[in-house]
Amino acid sequence: MKCIPVLLNNSNWKVREGNVRLWYYNFLSSRPLFAEFLEGEHSQIRLKDLVIDNVLDDEELQRLLGLEKTDEVIGRVGKFGNSEDVLLWLPKKDGCFNTKSAWYVIRVRLPKFGRAKWIWHKCLPKKIVVCMWKAVFNCLNVDEKVRSVGVPIISACNCCSSRGIEDLDHILNNGDFASNLWRKVFA
Numbered sequence: 001m002k003c004i005p006v007l008l009n010n011s012n013w014k015v016r017e018g019n020v021r022l023w024y025y026n027f028l029s030s031r032p033l034f035a036e037f038l039e040g041e042h043s044q045i046r047l048k049d050l051v052i053d054n055v056l057d058d059e060e061l062q063r064l065l066g067l068e069k070t071d072e073v074i075g076r077v078g079k080f081g082n083s084e085d086v087l088l089w090l091p092k093k094d095g096c097f098n099t100k101s102a103w104y105v106i107r108v109r110l111p112k113f114g115r116a117k118w119i120w121h122k123c124l125p126k127k128i129v130v131c132m133w134k135a136v137f138n139c140l141n142v143d144e145k146v147r148s149v150g151v152p153i154i155s156a157c158n159c160c161s162s163r164g165i166e167d168l169d170h171i172l173n174n175g176d177f178a179s180n181l182w183r184k185v186f187a
């Protein structure tokens with residue numbers, strides 16, 4: 001339901017037979033009529049109810065909406081035809097909805113992360129990449145993280161001969177396994 005305004009703002013009718021409610025869709029340049037007019041007799045009107053000889057009855061529109069809005073509506077509706085009206089999805093050039101383009105409309109973009117190209121490198125196995133990404137954003141599932149959200153556990157790592165407290169730094173840097181590995185890499 002939260003996405004309905006997004007859908008309305010990103011779609012538009014290509015009017016042909018005019019079987020579309022005048023009230024609910026973007027026939028004004030900025031927003032639908034319901035955003036500007038109180039509900040009234042025009043709320044149930046379909047465009048085809050206002051057509052005379054394939055064009056909108058501007059006198060009736062003016063009576064309902066006033067001169068200025070009538071011009072806007074007529075300019076946006078275009079020509080009528082005998083085929084079905086088509087609802088166009090504006091983010092795509094061909095007007096066809098797909099979930100990929102919808103995702104780009106609703107996604108929240110964070111500032112670019114400088115090291116992303118290094119981490120999401122095509123030569124790295126995905127499970128390593130995901131682990132690195134979680135480590136960078138401090139969401140690796142280590143004991144310290146579990147404790148920080150209120151789960152009372154006694155921390156004991158699996159990487160040292162005498163078990164230490166498992167936090168991010170220990171797992172990736174200070175623990176026996178990690179420090180031996182780093183030593184070999186830099187030897």
Ligand SMILES: [Zn+2]
Binds near residue numbers: 164
């Ligand atoms: Zn350890």
